[in-house]
């Protein structure tokens with residue numbers, strides 16, 4: 107077999123891998139990247155970008171429904187047109203995919219669409235979609251394989267043609283009603299979107315609260331918002347059996363014996379790494395007990411010269427976290443040749459946002475996590491109604507909460523539930539990165555009337571406990 111040698115072989119074209127591949131190719135190194143199907147990876151094709159595009163349309167619809175409240179007449183009966191909606195989503199995705207493809211080829215890398223698997227040390231065999239088989243060996247190999255929807259072993263699920271976050275993006279018509287199984291990020295965002303565009307939603311969550319990682323007050327405020335918006339939320343409800351009747355109706359039987367029914371069901375109970383078929387074991391790349399690629403804090407796998415990044419390497423499942431893996435990999439590849447210092451993934455501050463109505467912006471520790479870690483904390487908590495901007499835009503739902511270390515006055519974390527929280531949380535994050543005391547945000551002069559301006563209020567005695 108003819109082996110093609112390259113400096114860097116990227117196996118799976120996710121966020122970290124594709125960014126590294128373009129960088130090194132532009133710097134004149136020989137780089138090949140093998141991608142099975144999604145040019146640009148999960149985020150662009152089936153995750154962040156299409157879902158946030160759809161969510162934005164939902165928000166536009168919700169705003170138009172409130173037109174009269176905003177002083178606008180003539181918009182009395184807005185309707186969501188699913189085919190136009192899908193068209194817009196496809197347009198956004200296709201434009202980004204085309205942009206990615208031209209960046210890949212423009213960088214000088216060898217971008218190969220095909221299915222890869224290890225056949226030897228740092229060596230993969232690629233079944234190229236256009237025909238033929240190529241064998242490539244990298245001086246370094248980066249695995250960036252991503253995750254896919256997890257379909258748990260619930261009785262009847264496999265035969266019931268359930269929806270996942272992937273298939274839901276392709277719906278040709280909207281069901282009148284849907285059961286959303288799983289109250290995590292995917293479940294909450296889709297439940298909110300589907301409800302907004304006119305589907306009757308029952309959100310079934312196995313745990314005792316939505317968004318298990320969040321403080322109970324945050325989770326129950328989101329639950330209340332959902333309930334107020336017309337979503338039926340069922341907590342502590344574990345799925346036992348799924349059956350689809352001849353007329354297409356889905357019946358979900360809970361562990362309690364109760365049966366819920368709807369026209370369709372979305373299963374959103376987590377994701378699993380796309381490591382199947384890659385023959386990682388054959389290359390000595392170990393998996394952990396959850397099936398994720400075992401890496402150290404420099405993203406080295408258990409095999410010399412093979413690195414891993416992103417979701418499948420156990421990195422928190424966010425695109426920006428995978429992007430930071432790229433920085434870690436780049437630093438560590440360079441450090442081996444004496445250029446710069448190695449970098450670690452330990453202690454990273456990774457914010458995230460849940461794009462519900464309203465949004466949840468999160469950074470750092472929750473109150474529960476801070477107390478469990480032994481911090482003496484002060485809590486600042488303020489309703490969004492206190493922020494002038496919330497009044498001008500007519501989005502008054504939610505509250506902001508920050509956790510402060512009593513000893514250092516530094517911010518340990520924040521949960522901003524309210525309009526534009528995904529933007530405002532970055533301000534808190536910057537203060538945390540700079541190691542600023544909370545008083546610096548309180549005393550800053552921030553543009554009026556913005557949501558960020560609310561940070562000058564949050565830390566005043568009116569909202570900060572003694």
Ligand SMILES: Cc1cc2nc3c(=O)[nH]c(=O)nc-3n(C[C@H](O)[C@H](O)[C@H](O)COP(=O)(O)OP(=O)(O)OC[C@H]3O[C@@H](n4cnc5c(N)ncnc54)[C@H](O)[C@@H]3O)c2cc1C
Pocket residue numbers: 117118119120121122123140141142143144145146147148149150152153154155157158220221222223250251252253271292380381383384415416417418422423424425426427428
């Ligand atoms: C519905 C949804 C919404 C989300 N929204 C957000 C959000 O708003 N913000 C956010 O930060 N994160 C969001 N995420 C999470 C985010 O999408 C992921 O964390 C991110 O895409 C992970 O990227 P990655 O680098 O791990 O690799 P991926 O982008 O998953 O890329 C891995 C690639 O490897 C390829 N591959 C796998 N096996 C092989 C093989 N054998 N041969 C060749 N190629 C292979 C796959 O085709 C894939 O393209 C969302 C996720 C979902 C499901």
Ligand SMILES: NC(=O)c1ccc[n+]([C@@H]2O[C@H](COP(=O)([O-])OP(=O)(O)OC[C@H]3O[C@@H](n4cnc5c(N)ncnc54)[C@H](O)[C@@H]3O)[C@@H](O)[C@H]2O)c1
Pocket residue numbers: 258287288289290291292293295310311312313316317318343344345374375376377422423424458459460461
């Ligand atoms: N806005 C964002 O950044 C965003 C959006 C979507 C997804 N994501 C990423 O995707 C990942 C996956 O999200 P997800 O929502 O699929 O998983 P998740 O792990 O966040 O949530 C799954 C939920 O399903 C529940 N569950 C599990 N089994 C169940 C059962 N049998 N019956 C009822 N409920 C059950 C769990 O209690 C859990 O709350 C997240 O970790 C996140 O990092 C991020």
